[in-house]
Every structure is written in structure tokens, then in C-alpha cells.
Amino acid sequence: MPPPGPLTVEDRLLIRELYARYVWAMDTGDLDAFAVCYAPGGRLDVGRPADTPEALKEWLAEFLKDSAFPGSQHHYNQFVMDGDTSRCDVRAYWARLYRLPGTTGSQIIAQGYYTDTVVKVEGGWRFLVKRSHAAHELRERKFGQELNTAPPVGEDSLYDVGQKLFK
Amino acid sequence: MEAADRLDVQELYARNTWALDLGDADAFLDTFTADAVLQMKRRYQGQAQIRSFVDDFRSRDFGFPRAQHLVSGLVLEGDGDHCQGRAYVTRVHRLPGQHRGNTHLMWTGYSLDLCVKGGGRWRFQSRTLRAWEGEIGRQ
Numbered sequence: 001m002p003p004p005g006p007l008t009v010e011d012r013l014l015i016r017e018l019y020a021r022y023v024w025a026m027d028t029g030d031l032d033a034f035a036v037c038y039a040p041g042g043r044l045d046v047g048r049p050a051d052t053p054e055a056l057k058e059w060l061a062e063f064l065k066d067s068a069f070p071g072s073q074h075h076y077n078q079f080v081m082d083g084d085t086s087r088c089d090v091r092a093y094w095a096r097l098y099r100l101p102g103t104t105g106s107q108i109i110a111q112g113y114y115t116d117t118v119v120k121v122e123g124g125w126r127f128l129v130k131r132s133h134a135a136h137e138l139r140e141r142k143f144g145q146e147l148n149t150a151p152p153v154g155e156d157s158l159y160d161v162g163q164k165l166f167k
Numbered sequence: 168m169e170a171a172d173r174l175d176v177q178e179l180y181a182r183n184t185w186a187l188d189l190g191d192a193d194a195f196l197d198t199f200t201a202d203a204v205l206q207m208k209r210r211y212q213g214q215a216q217i218r219s220f221v222d223d224f225r226s227r228d229f230g231f232p233r234a235q236h237l238v239s240g241l242v243l244e245g246d247g248d249h250c251q252g253r254a255y256v257t258r259v260h261r262l263p264g265q266h267r268g269n270t271h272l273m274w275t276g277y278s279l280d281l282c283v284k285g286g287g288r289w290r291f292q293s294r295t296l297r298a299w300e301g302e303i304g305r306q
Contacts, residue, residue, distance in 0.1 A: 009170045028304065
């Protein structure tokens with residue numbers, strides 16, 4: 001196998017699409033499609049950790065008991081990818097939108113960020129580690145330390161920036 | 168499906184929503200094939216009917232011209248000539264005024280689409296937009 005090279009455009013597109021498949025699976029309650037997003041040995045590290053296909057399906061089944069399911073969607077953006085053609089650290093914002101029953105209106109019910117590691121296996125890119133954090137946790141954390149290898153974002157966390165903007 | 172095609176189809180979605188949110192019927196029609204189907208509450212088939220949809224949208228829609236359609240969660244499956252796309256579609260509406268927090272969510276839904284490549288360009292053969300409720304994914 002050739003040594004890993006720099007991430008290609010195709011890799012970046014396929015990693016983004018992994019996230020699309022993941023949120024579609026989660027928001028439609030598709031247990032099988034959800035588990036397939038993980039590499040063999042891949043771990044979901046949110047709440048009770050799950051690191052087998054069976055445990056991942058159980059995790060999602062538990063998540064689906066949430067009162068906002070069905071009717072909510074996870075959206076993500078602001079991708080930062082650091083890695084190569086075999087493995088990559090990814091961070092991204094997410095927001096969860098909820099369609100209010102009986103109306104055409106919607107609201108944002110949660111927002112946060114992911115700090116994940118994805119690997120390329122047979123069949124494409126998959127999650128090796130997936131972590132999700134609420135937005136307010138940014139106050140206590142700084143990138144480049146315990147989360148992943150991404151560079152620091154500066155002294156002010158997004159929470160602090162938001163506090164200044166909305167003061 | 169190669170990376171260049173994926174990027175082109177992503178941009179097709181962007182051009183389509185830019186055109187609608189600006190009320191630009193010509194640009195909107197340019198993202199559809201001649202016999203395309205646009206399925207929402209009503210079904211519009213062909214360029215004349217789709218143009219009538221844009222005209223109605225411009226003149227009657229509550230959110231126009233201060234709303235945007237945001238596309239995310241785009242999953243593409245196909246080859247170099249045809250592909251199926253599914254995407255989350257969110258509509259946000261900016262209320263009049265310059266204060267912060269004056270934007271609200273109008274709608275959350277999704278689209279199920281067929282795209283075809285002809286003459287070196289991708290276009291929609293069909294677009295189906297649905298609210299995020301009920302049985303998701305049923306055409």
C-alpha cells in the first residue's frame with residue numbers, strides 16, 4: 001500500500017458526505033445506516049460510549065426516544081480537516097433544528113460542535129472516533145490541546161465572542 | 168462519480184436556490200432540463216409551468232424577498248451522467264430592521280432529486296421538496 005499523501009479534493013468531498021449520511025441516518029432513525037458510518041472498532045464517545053455495531057444501534061435507539069424525534073434535523077458546517085489520505089481529524093459546527101408540530105415554523109433546539117477522527121477503510125471514509133460537544137463547552141476547551149491536532153482558535157472561545165457580540 | 172461531478176452538482180444546488188431566492192426565473196429555469204418536474208404541494212412540469220411557479224413565488228410568497236433556502240446534508244449517488252441527490256433544505260427569513268436576532272427559521276424540509284448531465288452541464292431532471300414530517304424519503 002502506498003504511503004498516505006495529502007488529502008485530495010475527492011477525500012474532502014467524501015468526508016463531508018460521510019457527515020451527510022450520518023445525520024440522515026440519525027434523523028430518520030435508520031439504525032443500520034447509522035452503524036455503517038463507523039469503521040471497524042470505531043467509537044462513538046457521546047454519553048455512554050459505543051464501539052460495536054450492536055452498541056451503536058442501541059445508542060441510536062436510545063437517542064430516538066428524545067422528544068424531538070421525529071421532526072428534527074442536524075445541520076453541520078464550518079469544516080476543518082487536518083490529516084492525510086488514510087486518516088483525518090475533523091471539527092465542525094452542528095445545530096439541531098426542530099419542526100414545530102402542527103405549524104410550518106421551526107426552531108433551533110441545540111447547537112454544538114464535533115471533534116472527530118475519520119479513517120479510510122474498504123468502502124470509503126468512516127468514523128474512527130466521534131465526539132459531540134454542546135456549544136457552551138467551548139468556554140472550557142481550546143483546540144490543539146486535548147481535542148485533536150487542529151490549531152488553536154485564539155484566546156477567546158466562541159462563547160466569549162458571542163457574549164461580547166450580544167452584550 | 169468523480170470529484171469534479173460532485174462539485175458541479177453541489178454548485179447546481181447553489182445556483183438553483185440563489186435563483187429562487189432572488190426571484191430570477193431565467194436563472195432558475197436554467198438549472199432544470201426542458202421536461203423537468205418540480206414537485207412541491209403542486210406539481211410543475213416543463214419550463215412554462217416552472218416559470219409560473221417562480222412568478223407566483225415572487226408575487227405571493229410571504230418570505231420573498233428576505234428569505235434564503237439553505238441546502239445541507241447533501242448525499243449524491245450516481246455516475247458521470249446521472250445521479251440521485253437528497254438534501255436537507257432550510258428556509259431562514261430575515262425580518263425587517265438592522266438589529267441582531269431578527270432572523271427566524273421558516274421551514275425545515277428535504278429534497279429528493281434526480282440530476283442529469285447533458286452538454287457538459289448538470290441539471291435537475293426532477294426536484295421534490297417535502298416538509299420534514301411524516302414518512303421521510305417516500306417519493
